[in-house]
Every structure is written in structure tokens, then in C-alpha cells.
Amino acid sequence: MRALILAAGKGTRLKPFTTVKPKPAVEVCGIPLILRTFLSLKGLGIEPAVVVGYRAEEIRKILGEGVKLIQNNDIERGNAYSVLCAREEFEREEKFLLLMGDHLYTPEFLSAASRAPPGSAIVCRENDTIAIDEATKVLAENGKVLDIGKGLENWTHIDTGAFICRKDIFDLLDEIFRNKRSFEWSEAVKMANMRIYEVNEPWTDIDTPEDLPKAEKLLLRSLIKPEDGIISRYINRRISLNITRLLGRFDVNPNHISALSFLIAIISSYLLLSGSYILGGILVQVSSIIDGVDGEIARLRFRKSGFGGFFDTLLDRYADAFILSALFLSIPFSIRNFILYLFALTGTFLVGYSASTFKEAYGMRAERLEGKLRFIPAKRDERLFLISIGSIVGYFTEFAIPVLFLLLAAFTNLRVFGRLLMAGGMEKSTS
Amino acid sequence: MRALILAAGKGTRLKPFTTVKPKPAVEVCGIPLILRTFLSLKGLGIEPAVVVGYRAEEIRKILGEGVKLIQNNDIERGNAYSVLCAREEFEREEKFLLLMGDHLYTPEFLSAASRAPPGSAIVCRENDTIAIDEATKVLAENGKVLDIGKGLENWTHIDTGAFICRKDIFDLLDEIFRNKRSFEWSEAVKMANMRIYEVNEPWTDIDTPEDLPKAEKLLLRSLIKPEDGIISRYINRRISLNITRLLGRFDVNPNHISALSFLIAIISSYLLLSGSYILGGILVQVSSIIDGVDGEIARLRFRKSGFGGFFDTLLDRYADAFILSALFLSIPFSIRNFILYLFALTGTFLVGYSASTFKEAYGMRAERLEGKLRFIPAKRDERLFLISIGSIVGYFTEFAIPVLFLLLAAFTNLRVFGRLLMAGGMEKSTS
Numbered sequence: 084m085r086a087l088i089l090a091a092g093k094g095t096r097l098k099p100f101t102t103v104k105p106k107p108a109v110e111v112c113g114i115p116l117i118l119r120t121f122l123s124l125k126g127l128g129i130e131p132a133v134v135v136g137y138r139a140e141e142i143r144k145i146l147g148e149g150v151k152l153i154q155n156n157d158i159e160r161g162n163a164y165s166v167l168c169a170r171e172e173f174e175r176e177e178k179f180l181l182l183m184g185d186h187l188y189t190p191e192f193l194s195a196a197s198r199a200p201p202g203s204a205i206v207c208r209e210n211d212t213i214a215i216d217e218a219t220k221v222l223a224e225n226g227k228v229l230d231i232g233k234g235l236e237n238w239t240h241i242d243t244g245a246f247i248c249r250k251d252i253f254d255l256l257d258e259i260f261r262n263k264r265s266f267e268w269s270e271a272v273k274m275a276n277m278r279i280y281e282v283n284e285p286w287t288d289i290d291t292p293e294d295l296p297k298a299e300k301l302l303l304r305s306l307i308k309p310e311d312g313i314i315s316r317y318i319n320r321r322i323s324l325n326i327t328r329l330l331g332r333f334d335v336n337p338n339h340i341s342a343l344s345f346l347i348a349i350i351s352s353y354l355l356l357s358g359s360y361i362l363g364g365i366l367v368q369v370s371s372i373i374d375g376v377d378g379e380i381a382r383l384r385f386r387k388s389g390f391g392g393f394f395d396t397l398l399d400r401y402a403d404a405f406i407l408s409a410l411f412l413s414i415p416f417s418i419r420n421f422i423l424y425l426f427a428l429t430g431t432f433l434v435g436y437s438a439s440t441f442k443e444a445y446g447m448r449a450e451r452l453e454g455k456l457r458f459i460p461a462k463r464d465e466r467l468f469l470i471s472i473g474s475i476v477g478y479f480t481e482f483a484i485p486v487l488f489l490l491l492a493a494f495t496n497l498r499v500f501g502r503l504l505m506a507g508g509m510e511k512s513t514s
Numbered sequence: 515m516r517a518l519i520l521a522a523g524k525g526t527r528l529k530p531f532t533t534v535k536p537k538p539a540v541e542v543c544g545i546p547l548i549l550r551t552f553l554s555l556k557g558l559g560i561e562p563a564v565v566v567g568y569r570a571e572e573i574r575k576i577l578g579e580g581v582k583l584i585q586n587n588d589i590e591r592g593n594a595y596s597v598l599c600a601r602e603e604f605e606r607e608e609k610f611l612l613l614m615g616d617h618l619y620t621p622e623f624l625s626a627a628s629r630a631p632p633g634s635a636i637v638c639r640e641n642d643t644i645a646i647d648e649a650t651k652v653l654a655e656n657g658k659v660l661d662i663g664k665g666l667e668n669w670t671h672i673d674t675g676a677f678i679c680r681k682d683i684f685d686l687l688d689e690i691f692r693n694k695r696s697f698e699w700s701e702a703v704k705m706a707n708m709r710i711y712e713v714n715e716p717w718t719d720i721d722t723p724e725d726l727p728k729a730e731k732l733l734l735r736s737l738i739k740p741e742d743g744i745i746s747r748y749i750n751r752r753i754s755l756n757i758t759r760l761l762g763r764f765d766v767n768p769n770h771i772s773a774l775s776f777l778i779a780i781i782s783s784y785l786l787l788s789g790s791y792i793l794g795g796i797l798v799q800v801s802s803i804i805d806g807v808d809g810e811i812a813r814l815r816f817r818k819s820g821f822g823g824f825f826d827t828l829l830d831r832y833a834d835a836f837i838l839s840a841l842f843l844s845i846p847f848s849i850r851n852f853i854l855y856l857f858a859l860t861g862t863f864l865v866g867y868s869a870s871t872f873k874e875a876y877g878m879r880a881e882r883l884e885g886k887l888r889f890i891p892a893k894r895d896e897r898l899f900l901i902s903i904g905s906i907v908g909y910f911t912e913f914a915i916p917v918l919f920l921l922l923a924a925f926t927n928l929r930v931f932g933r934l935l936m937a938g939g940m941e942k943s944t945s
Contacts, residue, residue, distance in 0.1 A: 389875030390941040396871050397864065397934060404860045408852075416847050421839075429835045432863045433828065439870040440827050444820030503828060510821040 084197060085176055086129045087248075089268075090117050090184030091136030091155040091165045105138045107184035108145055109289065111298050112383055113332040115145045116187055116289070122385045123190040129180060129197060132172055134165040142184075163266040166248075167256040174253050177201065183244035185289070187298050189305040192243075192284040199280035201249045204228050204272055206240035206279045207286070212301045213241055217290040219269060223279045231269045240279060243286055246272065303328055306379045310450040312462035315375060319464055323375035330376070331383050340377035341395040344370050348402035352409035355474055360413075364474030367406060371467035374399065396435065399463060403431050406470060407491075410477075414484045423488035430495025434461050437499045445509060449502050456505070461498040466491060515628060516607055517560050518679075520699075521548050521615030522567030522586040522596045536569045538615035539576055540720065542729050543814055544763040546576045547618055547720070553816045554621040560611060560628060563603055565596040573615075594697040597679075598687040605684050608632065614675035616720070618729050620736045623674075623715040630711035632680045635659050635703055637671035637710045638717070643732050644672055648721040650700060654710045662700045671710060674717055677703065734759055737810045741881040743893035746806060750895055754806035761807070762814050771808035772826040775801050779833035783840040786905060791844075795905030798837060802898035805830065827866065830894060834862050837901060838922075841908075845915045854919035861926025865892050868930045876940060880933050887936070892929035897922060 090107040107117035114122075117133070124131045135142045136155035143152060155168045166181065173179050178201035182188065188196075196205045206221050207213075220238035222230040231242060255275055259266050285305045287298050303324045307316065330340075347370040354363030377395055381387040411424040441449040450457065460469065473487030521538040538548035545553075548564070555562045566573045567586035574583060586599045597612065604610050609632035613619065619627075627636045637652050638644075651669035653661040662673060686706055690697050716736045718729050734755045738747065761771075778801040785794030808826055812818040842855040872880040881888065891900065904918030 388941055390937045393868070393871055393875050393937045394934060397868060397930065400864060400867065401860065404856060408856050412849070412852065418843070421843065425835060425839050428859070429832065432867065433831060436831065436863065436867045436870065437824070437828060439867065439874055440824055443870055443873060444824050499828065503825060506821045506824045510819055 084129050084178065084180060085173065086124050086131040086180040086182055086197075087166070087169050087173060088117060088120060088131055088133045088182045088184045089162055089165045090142050091134050091139075091158050091168075092162055092185070093137050093158070105141055106289070108138075108141055109185075109295075111187055111289075111295065112302055112328065113334075114384065117142060117184045118145050120182060120184065120186075120188050120193070121146055121150070123188065123193050124180075126190060126385065127194055127197065129193070132169065133184065134168055136165065159265060160260075161265040161267045163256060163268045163271045164260065166268060166271070167253065167260060170253045170257075174250050176250055178247055178249055181246040181248050183288075186244045187287050187289065187302060188245070189285045189302065191305060192245075192282060192286040195282040195284050196243070196245045196247070196280075199247045199282070200278070201247055202275070202277050203247045203280035204231070204277045205243045205245035205247070205282050207243055207281060207283050209241060210283070212285070212287050212297060214288075214290060214294060215241075218242070218288065219244070221279060226278050228272055228277045228279060231272055240281065242269070243282065244288065245282075245286075246277065247280070299328065302383070303379075306382050308378070310448055312464040313458075313460065314371075314468040315462075315464035318468070319372045319375050322372050323379060326373070326376050327379040327383060330380060334384070335380055337377040337381040337386050337391050338394055340373060340380060341391070341398055344373040344377065345398040345402050347373060348406060352402075352405040355406065356409040356413055358413055360474045360478035363409075364471045364477075367467050367474065368471040370402065371464055371471075374463070400432065400435070403463070403466070404428060406467075407431065407488075410470070410474065410484050410487070414481065420485055420488070423485055423492055426492035426496060427488045430461070430492055430499060431466060433499045434466075434495050435463070437502050441502055441506065444506065449505070452505060452509075453501070456498060456501040459494050459498045459501070461494045466495070469494075515560050515609065515611060516604065517555050517562040517611040517613055517628075518597070518600050518604060519548060519551060519562055519564045519613045519615045520593055520596045521573050522565050522570075522589050522599075523593055523616070524568050524589070536572055537720070539569075539572055540616075540726075542618055542720075542726065543733055543759065545815065548573060548615045549576050551613060551615065551617075551619050551624070552577055552581070554619065554624050555611075557621060557816065558625055558628065560624070563600065564615065565599055567596065590696060591691075592696040592698045594687055594699045594702045595691065597699060597702070598684065598691060601684045601688075605681050607681055609678055609680055612677040612679050614719075617675045618718050618720060618733065619676070620716045620733065622736065623676075623713060623717040626713040626715050627674070627676045627678070627711075630678045630713070631709070632678050633706070633708050634678045634711035635662070635708045636674045636676035636678070636713050638674055638712060638714050640672060641714070643716070643718050643728060645719075645721060645725060646672075649673070649719065650675070652710060657709050659703055659708045659710060662703055671712065673700070674713065675719065676713075676717075677708065678711070730759065733814070734810075737813050739809070741879055743895040744889075744891065745802075745899040746893070746895035749899070750803045750806050753803050754810060757804070757807050758810040758814060761811060765815070766811055768808040768812040768817050768822050769825055771804060771811060772822070772829055775804040775808065776829040776833050778804060779837060783833075783836040786837065787840040787844055789844055791905045791909040794840075795902045795908075798898050798905065799902040801833065802895055802902075805894070831863065831866070834894070834897070835859060837898075838862065838919075841901070841905065841915050841918070845912065851916055851919070854916055854923055857923035857927060858919045861892070861923055861930060862897060864930045865897075865926050866894070868933050872933055872937065875937065880936070883936060883940075884932070887929060887932040890925050890929045890932070892925045897926070900925075 108115045121131050132151035134153045134155050136158035153169050155165045180197055199205055219233055219242035220235040221240040221242050222235055222237055223239045285301050287301050289298050307320050347366055351363045351366035381391055407428050438449050473483050477483035539546045552562050563582035565584045565586050567589035584600050586596045611628055630636055650664055650673035651666040652671040652673050653668055654670045716732050718732050720729050738751050778797055782794045782797035812822055838859050869880050904914050908914035
């Protein structure tokens with residue numbers, strides 16, 4: 084599928100930002116709105132073209148060479164005219180995705196929106212990231228758009244500025260502009276008798292300068308992975324997202340962040356080995372938090388790569404081995420301690436390993452099917468948190484480290500065993 | 515695509531086997547020829563139908579319920595008539611795969627053959643598994659079948675009994691049988707002006723009782739995986755394939771073989787721990803050989819499953835950890851020994867782990883791209899062989915175990931590091 088992004092308008096309300104740059108060029112987390120939409124679409128395999136008009140050169144500069152730009156030479160005729168300008172380029176497409184260039188869309192939103200049937204206005208439910216006064220509302224009846232506009236008294240949904248158009252929209256617009264000089268797209272939506280299609284993935288519109296921090300927050304929150312462990316979700320992400328917010332403005336290489344997290348893990352291993360349990364334990368948790376930043380920046384700045392994931396996974400496993408081994412060497416050697424350490428280490432490796440093998444065998448993430456198994460703390464964020472706490476307690480009592488190993492061994496191997504049972508169950512249900 | 519399997523003929527030459535059963539019912543490695551072809555096609559997503567005639571009930575019994583059988587009530591009219599019998603069932607297919615029910619085809623052969631363009635006779639080059647006197651030869655010119663038959667003096671290829679037919683073949687056969695009472699398919703191939711398409715994956719025809727052991731060998735050799743390590747290829751498979759040949763006649767559960775291999779690894783760990791280096795070392799290698807049998811039987815008897823692979827991988831990792839840890843505990847504790855052990859264990863885990871993560875990231879097996887990296891002995895068969903040798907040497911000199919750890923640590927971590935460099939290189943070549 085192809086997408087048409089409207090970026091010809093003036094967007095005067097976002098002053099003072101827009102005295103400096105047109106609204107689609109406004110940056111959130113270091114990347115202009117329109118570039119984010121553009122790169123997200125590319126990542127989804129959707130080929131975008133952009134209608135430009137007002138300060139077209141600046142938009143062109145942001146998007147770079149090799150982008151299909153469509154010129155609207157008369158932006159006073161309303162944004163419906165921008166759509167009509169794309170007739171020649173899009174009239175052979177059975178359907179296409181229409182988007183507003185000055186909205187903030189996440190890849191999750193665009194992916195869901197692209198699955199709507201032809202002739203759909205993508206809408207969402209009211210939510211706290213949308214300034215309701217400024218929002219374009221939709222009144223739907225029997226699944227159809229009955230009315231649309233900012234000033235509606237009665238309304239059922241919020242317009243997201245995304246539509247899946249059929250090619251016959253161009254005939255309608257031709258007809259309209261035969262009689263009118265200027266026309267708004269929202270009026271055309273009403274006339275086209277579009278169906279509504281609800282998508283509640285994150286997106287937002289930026290109308291006033293006050294909306295910018297809210298948009299940033301929305302974008303950062305969308306970086307949290309659904310398969311995150313409990314510690315990551317409730318502790319680590321609160322800090323790592325703030326680091327990402329600061330670093331995200333610069334062109335940081337996510338692999339350097341992975342390396343930094345690894346380096347901190349090495350230092351903490353050295354500290355634990357030499358008996359500095361409190362500082363070592365704290366640094367373990369710091370390393371764990373930094374370990375979230377690489378992925379966040381990669382997704383935020385479209386720097387996700389196969390190599391990055393591979394590199395991060397390998398470094399994490401070495402770090403895990405070093406931290407556990409440092410703790411093991413810091414306590415007196417005994418067969419009991421060694422066995423606890425061995426099972427903790429093996430289980431640690433197998434949690435990630437089994438996730439990877441599970442995905443290979445069944446084509447989906449084990450985490451999605453784990454149900455109550457998810458509450459066994461065995462993922463990396465949870466393990467490192469346990470190690471951090473265990474090490475700090477270890478400063479006060481020598482039993483803490485063997486107990487820590489015992490807990491890690493039990494949790495990790497139980498979770499792996501649970502996945503094995505799960506795999507056995509899947510086999511039965513399909514055969 | 516659909517496939518049509520011809521199994522209506524008498525196949526008298528394979529006596530004494532065929533006095534007992536029709537030729538497609540002859541078993542190789544415990545599975546009748548036609549059932550193997552049938553299950554292989556199913557595994558490739560190709561839906562087979564079977565033309566039956568001579569002793570149709572026996573074929574029906576082998577294939578079970580739910581199979582589309584087409585009756586040929588006059589098998590004296592030649593096998594071209596069997597194809598015509600399928601007209602009603604197949605004339606709406608643009609193309610279909612035609613196969614001889616009494617040949618032995620491997621899934622690799624069928625997969626390659628199914629990719630031939632419509633109107634192709636699948637041929638192969640002369641090779642040592644085909645009895646050239648009995649084979650149907652093909653004389654090709656400019657990529658077309660000029661002549662085909664057993665008695666050809668001049669020929670260029672061997673007929674495999676596999677064809678990709680266009681639906682217009684039925685019109686030709688209708689035309690032929692308007693004038694003839696009996697007609698052979700090979701004559702029809704000539705008249706249809708088919709192109710040749712070369713496939714050299716393993717298949718064979720069984721003409722005489724002497725061909726049976728050869729067919730069995732061909733089938734067993736086809737179970738060797740292309741990504742096998744050196745030890746597996748040159749030592750383990752020679753033994754494991756013989757075990758599979760014996761066990762393959764029974765309906766053995768491959769997961770039980772995985773469990774047996776694990777059990778032997780546990781026993782060998784116990785022996786190594788208690789200083790029985792020679793017996794322990796031998797059992798490590800025995801466990802490694804048995805570890806090949808589960809996969810062979812799974813592929814041979816169509817019992818491959820996601821669970822089986824997952825179960826085997828997990829057991830292998832625990833076994834690896836136990837064997838290395840037993841060796842570590844069998845020597846005096848020192849920091850040097852511990853560090854060598856730690857890197858050997860971590861590297862051991864990461865060889866398989868990185869293969870799995872690599873496949874997740876790049877959608878292909880790391881082994882396929884490894885080039886010279888493949889010569890670093892780090893895969894499981896190679897590691898266990900090193901451990902086996904190292905343990906036996908360890909009976910004579912106490913330095914053997916630390917040296918073994920050093921070698922394992924170096925080889926495994928080097929191979930993982932090589933994969934990381936490879937991933938970095940791929941990133942550059944695609945960006």
C-alpha cells in the first residue's frame with residue numbers, strides 16, 4: 084500500500100514554534116513530526132508521498148532526496164485541495180492511507196490503521212493525551228460518519244487525521260471543486276459517506292506549545308515493550324525513558340549504550356568480587372536500567388538493527404555470567420554453593436535461550452502465552468533487581484548470596500520448565 | 515499446488531516382494547513408498563490425490579481415510595490412462611505435480627521438483643544410486659524432451675518419474691485414447707513436447723530386491739543436516755544412522771531418544787565427577803551419538819515437532835552444563851581453573867544461543883554464512899568429542915582438564931565473536 088501525507092498547510096496556532104518552522108517540521112524527541120511518520124511508514128513497508136505547499140523547501144530538506152513530493156500551488160483552497168493535487172499520482176491505487184503531516188503517529192498506530200478497510204475514517208475513543216477542546220470530533224451512527232468537526236456538541240469518537248481512501252475519492256473532489264474555490268477535507272469525509280474504524284494505539288495532535296511535552300511523553304511511553312518484566316515496567320522504564328528523552332535529541336548510537344551498560348556490569352562484577360556488596364549491588368541495577376536505553380533510542384530514532392539486537396543479547400549474557408561468577412567467588416567455596424550457582428547460571432542462560440528457541444519453533448513470543456508463569460520473576464530486569472537487593476543484603480549477612488542463588492535457580496529453571504510444559508500443551512492442541 | 519500420484523500398476527519385477535504387496539506398498543525404513551511420498555507432500559503443503567487400480571484396497575489401507583483416491587478400472591490400458599482417469603479431479607488446476615507411486619522421493623527432491631515451471635519433465639544427472647540399465651533415460655535437445663525410454667542408446671538425462679503438467683495434458687490424452695486402447699505415459703511426455711528441468715536432490719527407483727538396501731542407504735543419508743559439524747558428519751552419523759536404520763522400523767518416539775541421550779550424559783557426568791575419566795569420556799561421546807538419532811528418526815518417520823526440537827535443545831544445554839561442571843569439580847579448585855571453566859561454559863551456551871538469535875535477527879542460519887569460521891570446532895558434536903578425548907587424556911595427566919577448558923573457551927567464544935563480526939558486516943552491506 085501507499086500513503087499520502089498532507090503537509091501543505093500553515094498551522095498558525097503552534098506559534099511561537101511555527102514562526103520558526105512549519106508545523107510538520109516541529110521536532111518531538113529530536114525528530115520532526117513528518118519525518119517520524121515518513122520513517123515509520125517505510126518501516127511498515129508502506130511507500131509514502133507528501134503534498135507540500137507552505138514552506139515546501141523546509142519539508143523537502145527534512146525528508147531528503149528520493150521522496151515523492153506533490154506540489155500544492157494554492158494552499159488557500161483548503162486541505163481537500165491538497166488531496167486532489169495527488170490525483171495523478173494516486174488514482175491507480177485501489178486504496179491508500181491518508182495522513183496529516185502535523186500529527187504524531189506511532190508505528191503501532193500506523194500499523195493498525197493500515198489494516199482498516201477502504202473508505203474508512205480512523206477514529207479513537209476519548210483519552211487523556213488528547214486536548215478535547217482542540218480535537219476534531221466525529222459523530223458516528225451505524226458505523227458511518229454522520230458529522231465531523233471541532234465544534235460538535237454531540238459526538239462519539241475523535242478523528243485521528245488518518246483515513247483509508249478509495250480511489251473514487253478523487254471523482255468526488257473533482258466534483259466539489261467544480262463549484263467551490265476552497266474546501267476542507269473533513270467536509271469531504273462527510274460527503275464520501277465513510278465508515279469509522281477504531282484504532283486506540285498511541286497518536287496525538289499538537290495544537291499549542293503546551294502539547295509538546297505531552298506528545299513527548301506519549302511517544303516515550305510507546306517505547307515500552309509489551310513483554311517487559313515487572314521491574315522494568317514499574318522501576319527501570321521510569322528512569323530509562325528520562326535518559327532516552329535527554330539523549331534522544333542527539334544522534335546517539337544505541338550500540339554505544341549497550342556497551343556502556345556492559346561496562347557498568349563489568350565494574351559492578353569487580354566490586355562484588357572484592358566484597359563491595361553495596362556499591363556493586365547498586366551498579367548492577369544501574370546497568371540494568373541503562374540496558375533499557377539502547378532499545379528505546381533504537382526505536383525512537385529508527386536505528387533498530389539486527390546487529391544491535393544481536394550485540395546487546397551477547398553482551399547481556401556475558402554480563403550475567405560475570406556478575407553471578409563474581410558473587411560466587413566472593414563467598415567461601417563449597418559444593419553446595421557451587422551447585423546453587425550452577426543452576427542459577429544455567430537457568431539465567433536458558434530463560435533467554437528458551438524464549439529464542441520457542442519463537443523459532445512456534446513463530447511467536449513465549450511471553451505472550453505464559454499467563455501466570457509471567458509472575459515468576461526470571462527475566463533479566465527481574466533477575467538483576469534480585470541480584471542488586473541480594474548483594475546489598477549480603478553486606479549485612481553472609482547467607483544472602485547462597486539464598487540469592489537459590490531463588491535465581493528456582494525462578495529461572497521453573498520458568499523454563501513452564502515453557503516446556505506450554506510447548507507440550509501446544510503440540511497436543513494442534514495434533 | 516496439488517499432486518497426482520500414480521499407484522495403479524502391477525510392478526511385477528520386484529518379486530518376491532510384490533507377490534506379497536503391490537510395489538507402492540513396499541517398505542523402506544518401515545514406511546511404504548507411497549505413504550512416504552504422501553506425507554512428504556503434505557509437509558510441503560502440496561495436497562496429493564492417488565490413482566489406484568491393482569490391489570487398490572491395500573493402498574487405501576496404507577494411506578488411511580481422508581485421502582482422495584481415483585479409481586482406474588482398466589489398468590491394462592497403460593499408465594497414461596491412469597493420468598486421464600484424474601481428468602475430472604484435476605482439470606481445473608493450472609498445473610499439478612505428477613509422481614510415480616513406486617519411486618522413493620525425499621522431501622528435498624519434491625520441494626525442488628515442485629518449483630519447476632508448468633510442462634516440465636523433472637530429470638537428473640546419472641549418479642551411483644540409480645541402476646542405469648533399469649532406468650528410464652531421456653534424450654534432451656534445446657531443453658526439450660526429444661526421446662524417452664529404457665532402451666535409449668543415446669541419452670542425456672535420467673527420468674525421475676516426476677512431472678509438472680499443465681491442464682491441457684488431458685486434452686492430449688483424450689485425443690490419444692480416441693485411437694488407442696493402451697498407451698504409456700512416457701510416450702505421452704514425448705508428444706506433449708515437455709521441457710526438461712534438472713533436480714539432483716536424492717530420489718531413487720526400486721526395480722529389483724537388490725535395490726532395497728541401496729534405497730535405504732540413500733534415504734538415511736538424506737537425513738544428514740547440511741549444518742552438521744565435522745565430528746557429526748565423519749564419525750557420529752556413521753553410527754547414529756545405523757541405529758536409526760534399526761529403530762526406524764518401529765514407531766519410536768524421538769523424544770524418548772532425546773531423554774536417553776540426556777540420561778547417558780548424566781551418568782557420564784557422575785562418572786567424570788568421581789574420577790572415572792575413561793568410562794565417563796566414552797559415555798560423553800556415546801551420548802553425543804545418540805543425540806543425533808532423535809532428529810534422524812523424527813525426519814525419517816515424519817515425527818518432527820516444535821516440542822521435540824525445544825525439548826532436545828533444553829536437555830542438551832543442561833547436559834552440557836552438568837558435564838563441564840562435573841569435570842570442574844573433579845579437579846582442584848583454583849581461580850585459574852574457575853575462569854577457564856566459566857568461559858568454556860558461557861561459550862558453550864552462546865554457540866547455540868547466538869545461532870538462535872542470529873536466525874531471529876536475519877532470518878537465516880548463521881552456519882550458512884560462516885565460511886572459514888566453520889572450521890573452529892565449537893558445535894555440540896565437536897565440543898563433546900573434545901571433552902571425550904580430553905577426559906580420557908585426563909586419566910593420564912592432570913593438566914588435560916584445564917587445557918580442555920582452555921580450548922573449549924577459546925573455540926566457542928571465538929566462533930561467537932566471529933558471528934558478531936559477521937552480523938556487523940551484514941548490517942553494512944545492506945545499509
